[in-house]
Amino acid sequence: MKDMRPAGRMWHLYKMGGLTPALTSMFDAQSAQQMAFIRSIMKEQRKNSLYEIPLESAELVVFDLETTGFSPYNGDEIISFGAVNVHGDQVTEEETFYSLVNPKRAIPNTVEELTGISTEMAAEAPDLIHVLRGFLEFVQQKILVAHGTGHDKHFLNSALWKTSKVNLSHRMLDTMMIAKWLNPKLNTYDLDTLLDVYGVEVTVRHHALEDARMTARLWSNLMIEIKSRDVQTLGDLYAHLSQH
Incomplete structure (x- = not known):
């Protein structure tokens, strides 16, 4: 039976x-x-090597997530996605993705003060699986870039597993790690410090799309230094980063 x-x-x-x-x-x-x-x-994505892709023509998506806290494995949730397309070192300002996410839980007051996203606002947003699909339609097979990728990667992996029982298979680059390689004598490598060092105008912090835009402009500046070190391909860049 x-x-x-x-x-x-x-x-x-x-x-x-x-x-x-x-x-x-x-x-x-x-x-x-x-x-x-x-x-x-x-x-x-698992079929794509990408290592031989010239950085000058690489298709990338710089993204940022806002979340209710720091641990997706202790009940914290994504509350917004922001992303912008980049071709090599050129930020495609008009090609962006942004959405709030309904976390199905209250947003802590500290997070609301930081992000401007209230529990009531998020409750009107689409569920995670719908926003995740929209984000991946925007990303397709492109390389992902973020600042301090550990946080974002944990939350993306948790979201993918929760909704679809798969793990993230996209290649990722971390502007923080790149900045540490290029500027080993800086005291700190937080986004605010690096935006100041590279002369990137600060618009709105802790807004997923604006943070993604500023990180994309930071990437564009970092690319000038990367190319000056005769790093030509994604594989070359990963090789240098693996030594630092």
Whole structure:
């Protein structure tokens, strides 16, 4: 006798028709489509080496996340995504992605004061899976860039696993690590310090899209120094960063 409880029904459908019918049986059709798309993006990305891509023509997305705290594994959630396209060292200012996310929990007062995002505002936003799909449609197979990637990578991985049971497979570059390699004598490498060092105008801090834009302009400045050191490809850059 077949086990027709939810988990048993999903396993039966998976064996009969694959992942998408199984997911559709457990979730609404729209969520199943979002999940299948997210999984397909991660699968395609695993096929790409990217190491030989010249930095001068590399397609990148600089992004930033605002969150309710510091640990996605202790209940903290993403509350906004911001991203901007970059081609080599040229920031494509008009090609951006931004969305609030409904974290399905209260936003701490300290986070509201920092980001300007209230619990009420976030409650009107789309759910995580819908925003994550929109973000990945924007990113496609491009290289991801962020400042202090540890935080953002943890939250992205948590979001991907929570919604689609996959891990992030995109290559990432960290402007903080690049700045440490290029400027080993600086005392601190936070975004505010580096924006000041490289003369990037500060617009609105702790707004995901504005932080992404400022980080993209920082990347553009860092690229001038990277190229001056005869670093030509993504593989070259990773090789230098691995030594620092």
